[in-house]
Amino acid sequence: MQLGQHSEAIKIYQQMMMRMPYLEDGYAGSMKMYAELHHLSEVRKVYQQLTDAFFEEYGITPSKEIAAWYRNWELGVISSS
Secondary structure (H helix, E strand, O other): OOHHHHHHHHHHHHHHHHHOOOOHHHHHHHHHHHHHOOOHHHHHHHHHHHHHHHHHHHOOOOOHHHHHHHHHHHHHHHHOO
8 A cells, every 4th residue: 555545544544533433443444554654653542542432432442353453563563662
């Protein structure tokens, strides 16, 4: 995927997050795009937005799949530092 495509995908995922904050797809897609671009702080920021929104609005945590992806991503970031 080229840089312009990443930017366009991120915009679409951000719109999803705003319009449908109860769906993880926008957050997950956004995190994965930022991860591909090596924008570490943005991945962490989006994950925090997801966890905050889900807990505050619904009293739940992100799905096991999203949490596992994020944990694995963090481990990869830490091990490559």
